[in-house]
Amino acid sequence: MNHSSLLVFSCAAALALVGSANAGLIASFQLADHPDGNINPPPYGVRFDDIFNVAPFNQPGNATFSFDAFDNVVLSVFEDAPNDYRITIAGTVFGGVDAGGSYGFGAGAYSLFFEYEANVSPSGTGWIVTNEDPLNDGTITSLGNPDVPNGTVFTLEDEFGNPPGFSFAFLQDEHRLAGHPQANQGYWVGRGWFEGHGGITRDFLFIGKVPTPGAGTALLLGLGFVTGRRRR
Structure with a gap:
């Protein structure tokens, strides 16, 4: 097999792997904290009041979690079948009980995952979930800190x-971007509510940056760079 044939075979195999891992992925967005959260600072993308007010912690308080701390929270949109859409929100956040510009109990890193499998539909340049459904749920999982052991899971x-x-x-x-530097910059805004054991306020409020390239696009760019080098 010559070099050209080997490269074509390698590209096809790599793209097949990417396609199977990201089947149906149609868009992904890098997420960040919304500047207009009601109890900002510290800024946050998700709020879950009294999340720690359960045994064995029994620590009440308004808790918030920042998307900007690790800058890796991504919203992905999938079309699993024609007109059958699904949204995931996943990444690492940092937060705890709001202490007025800093964090109190529970301060640390957490893994966030939420999936909307039902009632998802396009709306303009974005998407909307028209009603609640038992299929739409998620978790906030501690990655370990002095107050909340690693692996502790809070459900949403x-x-x-x-x-x-x-x-x-x-x-x-x-x-809610008017008056902030992010206004009129083309951001998407995510907001929604979730149930849990906590207090009155449990919601998402975040912004979406320019869509990030899908894994397949990134791979194609990388392969294009490789083939360019081989031709020189």
């Missing part, structure tokens, strides 16, 4: 908001 289930009449939205609509 989506909740229909009334108003405005949906459980989650990710829209390019400037929601």
Whole structure:
């Protein structure tokens, strides 16, 4: 097998692997804290009041978690079948009980994962989850800190908001960005509610940056660079 044939075979094999791992992926967005959270600072992308007010912790308080600390929280949109959409929000966040500009109990890193499998539909340049469903749920999992042991899991289930009449939205609509540097910069805004054992406020509020290239696109760019080097 000559070099050209080997390269074509390698590219095809690599793309097949990427395709199987990301089947149906149609868009992904890098997420960041929204600048207009009601109890900012510290800034945050998700709020879960009284998350730690359960045994064995029994620590009440408004808790927030920042998407910016590790800068790796991503919202991905999949079309698993024609007009069958799914959204995931996944990454590492940092937070704990809000102590007015810093964190108190539970301060540390957590793994966030939430998946909307039902009632997802396109809306303009974004997506909306029109109603709550048992299939839409997630977790916040401690990665270990002096207060909350590694592997401690807190569960989340989506909740229909009334108003405005949906459980989650990710829209390019400037929601609560007026007066902030992020206004009129083309950001998407994610917001929604979820159920849990905590206090009254349990919600997402974050912004989405320019869509990040999908894994397949990144691989193609990398392979293009390799083939370019081989031709020189």
